[in-house]
Amino acid sequence: RRAAFAALKNVPPVTKDGTRITLMVNAGLRDDVAALDLTGADGIGLFRTEFQFLVSATLPQRERQQRLYRDVLDAAGDRPVVFRTVDIGGDKALPYLDHDDEHLEENPAMGWRALRLALEREGLMKAQARALLEAAAGRTLNVMFPMVSEPWEFDQARALFEAQRKWIAARGRKLPHEVRYGAMLEVPALAEVLDLLLPKLQFLSIGTNDLTQFLFAADRAHPKLALRYDWLSPSILRFVRRVVEPARAAAVPVAVCGEMGGRPLEAMALLGLGIDRLSITPAAVGPVKAMIRSLDLAAFRAHLNACLQHPPTNLRASLEDWATAHGV
Ligand code: PEP
Numbered sequence: 001r002r003a004a005f006a007a008l009k010n011v012p013p014v015t016k017d018g019t020r021i022t023l024m025v026n027a028g029l030r031d032d033v034a035a036l037d038l039t040g041a042d043g044i045g046l047f048r049t050e051f052q053f054l055v056s057a058t059l060p061q062r063e064r065q066q067r068l069y070r071d072v073l074d075a076a077g078d079r080p081v082v083f084r085t086v087d088i089g090g091d092k093a094l095p096y097l098d099h100d101d102e103h104l105e106e107n108p109a110m111g112w113r114a115l116r117l118a119l120e121r122e123g124l125m126k127a128q129a130r131a132l133l134e135a136a137a138g139r140t141l142n143v144m145f146p147m148v149s150e151p152w153e154f155d156q157a158r159a160l161f162e163a164q165r166k167w168i169a170a171r172g173r174k175l176p177h178e179v180r181y182g183a184m185l186e187v188p189a190l191a192e193v194l195d196l197l198l199p200k201l202q203f204l205s206i207g208t209n210d211l212t213q214f215l216f217a218a219d220r221a222h223p224k225l226a227l228r229y230d231w232l233s234p235s236i237l238r239f240v241r242r243v244v245e246p247a248r249a250a251a252v253p254v255a256v257c258g259e260m261g262g263r264p265l266e267a268m269a270l271l272g273l274g275i276d277r278l279s280i281t282p283a284a285v286g287p288v289k290a291m292i293r294s295l296d297l298a299a300f301r302a303h304l305n306a307c308l309q310h311p312p313t314n315l316r317a318s319l320e321d322w323a324t325a326h327g328v
């Protein structure tokens with residue numbers, strides 16, 4: 001099977017009925033970029049910039065960040081890279097960053113992390129903005145903000161980047177020819193105000209890891225809960241569909257960048273909901289591409305919609321049966 005997946009490297013991820021899916025990889029370190037050539041992926045849909053912070057003994061200075069981002073863009077060539085600003089804090093505490101020691105975090109996943117921390121630690125965010133803007137000089141920069149919970153947080157993050165852009169321009173230095181801003185949708189509350197956010201966005205990416213934990217109120221790392229809730233549940237799938245529809249109407253591309261997209265059956269369900277961009281772990285590209293190429297998307301969409309209207313007791317089993325019966 002591994003050889004069969006490798007043989008798919010140079011064939012495009014197109015469904016049997018002709019829908020081209022954008023298949024990208026998740027990355028976080030310099031060496032991860034090699035996965036682009038190894039898998040034939042379309043780009044990096046999620047570059048987790050906090051990895052550099054997590055593996056460093058000291059705070060990575062702006063120059064070091066910039067060097068990493070430039071190396072990644074050089075290696076990616078004309079394939080797009082989506083840089084996510086740091087998702088640190090909470091359970092990804094860093095010894096060299098002075099945290100809020102006064103308040104013990106009992107629920108770090110819902111704590112002072114990601115954009116919540118970055119918007120207050122302005123120096124940190126400004127340094128990262130400058131590193132990204134200067135690294136992408138002369139190219140397109142795609143920036144994505146994690147854990148956006150309300151539209152003003154996106155506005156504030158974007159304004160911070162725009163201020164850095166002006167600062168660089170005022171010094172006559174070269175800028176990216178385009179900066180595209182996107183948000184992660186991983187906090188369910190954001191879905192309720194999506195209509196307010198969509199006009200501001202160039203793209204949206206659903207982070208199903210955090211989204212699932214917040215939708216089910218179930219710690220994503222708790223072993224007793226790991227198998228309790230299924231990604232292939234009516235709640236998750238209906239939720240994704242509810243996001244896809246207004247985004248499509250607003251012409252904002254939506255990707256899924258959580259682990260869910262790296263499982264062939266789950267990826268099939270996402271495609272059925274209208275998702276046409278996935279960013280997944282490199283090892284999953286072969287299996288997911290094989291699924292895509294064997295899928296009659298229109299036929300499956302009809303089946304999935306019927307399933308979501310009147311969900312069977314075991315939705316996973318039902319989707320599995322459909323896949324088997326249809327040669328997926
Ligand atoms: C997610 O939450 O689905 C996601 C992609 O981000 P991370 O796993 O880094 O939290």
Ligand code: MG
Nearest residue numbers: 186207209210
């Ligand atoms: Mg997340």
